[in-house]
Amino acid sequence: MKDLYLSPVFARFFLPGWEVYWLLAYPSIFGSHLADRLRHSVQGGVMKKRWFLLFAFMVAFVPLAACSRRPVPAEVINVVMTDYEYAPKEMIIPSGKEITLNITNKGAVEHEFVIMKYGTSIGDSFGSEDEENIYWEIEVKPGETTTVTFTAPEQIGKYQLICGILGHYNAGMEGTVQVVMP
Ligand SMILES: [Cu+2]
Numbered sequence: 744m745k746d747l748y749l750s751p752v753f754a755r756f757f758l759p760g761w762e763v764y765w766l767l768a769y770p771s772i773f774g775s776h777l778a779d780r781l782r783h784s785v786q787g788g789v790m791k792k793r794w795f796l797l798f799a800f801m802v803a804f805v806p807l808a809a810c811s812r813r814p815v816p817a818e819v820i821n822v823v824m825t826d827y828e829y830a831p832k833e834m835i836i837p838s839g840k841e842i843t844l845n846i847t848n849k850g851a852v853e854h855e856f857v858i859m860k861y862g863t864s865i866g867d868s869f870g871s872e873d874e875e876n877i878y879w880e881i882e883v884k885p886g887e888t889t890t891v892t893f894t895a896p897e898q899i900g901k902y903q904l905i906c907g908i909l910g911h912y913n914a915g916m917e918g919t920v921q922v923v924m925p
Pocket of ligand 1: 854
């Protein structure tokens with residue numbers, strides 16, 4: 744038996760020759776090459792995806808950032824009055840433009856929508872001395888909805904919004920009308 748192992752015939756057919764080692768080595772060379780290629784393409788894909796996400800992020804948020812620098816005014820405003828609030832209580836309108844106001848009084852009592860002149864405020868409560876400082880006003884009876892128009896002031900800035908009926912301002916009926924560049 745020992746002689747058989749050492750015989751040239753056994754070696755020729757049963758022991759691998761040097762060329763067999765190339766066959767054994769080839770898959771690992773080829774395989775690692777494939778693995779490299781795969782890894783590069785996957786990493787490339789990940790990198791491309793990251794750049795794409797960054798790009799998408801910039802596209803999405805740069806205009807938002809540009810918008811947030813300046814409030815966007817509305818020429819049509821919908822306001823709901825209740826006892827004793829405005830919703831919304833802050834509105835932004837473009838200077839000098841005709842503003843359409845859709846206003847609903849959902850409260851149980853009459854309410855007013857009074858915009859005070861620029862730089863004026865009613866102080867602790869609305870009184871007769873404040874009448875001359877009114878820029879524009881409308882009264883709405885309970886349960887009513889009305890559409891009215893008024894021209895926004897030219898002066899950029901914040902204007903006090905109040906309800907002039909006794910006690911309503913103190914109960915919380917106040918807000919702000921902000922006039923911005925159109
Ligand atoms: Cu009121």
